[in-house]
Amino acid sequence: MKDLITPLRDADENNMLHLARKSATKERLADVSGAALQMQRELLWFKEVRSMIPPSYRERKNKDGLTPRELFTEEHKELIVEGEKWMKGTASQCMVVAALIATIVFAAAFTIPGGYSQNYGIPIFYRKSIFVVFVVADAISLFLSSASILTFLSILASRYAERDFVESLPTKLMLGLATLFLSITTMMITFSVSFFILYHKEMKWIPIFVSVFAITPVLLYVVLQYHLLVDVIRSTYGSRYLFKPGKQFLYYVNPRV
Known part of the structure; x- marks a missing residue:
């Protein structure tokens, strides 16, 4: 047929x-x-x-x-023009947030909790394992936010040809949103760990209290950007299975006949 x-x-x-x-x-x-x-x-x-x-x-x-x-x-x-405007607007706004995170975590790497030793110039709490968590989380947040900035920058510099809308641009947007989410998460981990370093002996309820509320920005990002991220993933990887030949019926045959 x-x-x-x-x-x-x-x-x-x-x-x-x-x-x-x-x-x-x-x-x-x-x-x-x-x-x-x-x-x-x-x-x-x-x-x-x-x-x-x-x-x-x-x-x-x-x-x-x-x-x-x-x-x-x-x-x-007209849809191509609208798509270019929407993609550039989304990338610009997300890149501002990623740049802000990169600035914060970069400064946090040199303003460590407890400060430096006056005699040797090394961090006072460098022997504590929790301090290692602080340094690693801060570095990961910096790397992820930098990757997010570069990803959104590549979106702004794209040609916006027709074929770019099929896979290139959605993949870049998905990568940028994912790295931005992970950078926010690791930034909150860095912030919470710093309180555990400062209040490790007394008033332990303070870092616990701060850590609970530090989850709020992460959850807020998930709630606000959930639909966009799901649509990007579904459009990038799920859309290729929308029009499978096995699902195309030009006519219906009743199996009971």
Whole structure:
């Protein structure tokens, strides 16, 4: 059935791929967060239809002398512009937060709890294992925030060609959001551990109290960015399985018949 249907053309010489260039309805696109991910979904659908039709029909022109790809680009030029604006806006805002974290943890590496020994210039608590946790967590937070900055910077410097919306840009956004989350988490660990270093003998309730409230920013980030991160992961890795040939039914056959 598929081999009989895919070569068909309408009165304007449009084949199935010409018709696939049309944008989905706003109700369907509303299920995907952000114009960039919506553009990715449209490209995946066009690519799937392209793989179904005969190769000789992929570059066929209609009565207006336009190929399916040219029609697709013309139909989605506004969505590409909106996707670029959305991606740049998200990357810019996240990069500011990552830069702020990098500045804080960089300063914390030289203003360690307890200070330095006046005689030898080494940290006073350097023999304590909890101090090692502080140093390692602070360094990891700095590295992750720096990686997040570079990732979002690469998004801002991208070409924003059509094919970039399929995998390149969503993957970079997912990597940037993940490293930003981990940098916030390790920054809170560094902050909490510093109180355990200072109040390790007396008033132990202070570091415990601070550590409990230090979880709040991490949970707040998860709650506020959960839907975006899930949509990015689903669009990047789950969308490639949306249009599996095994799930495409051109007609339904009742198994009881």
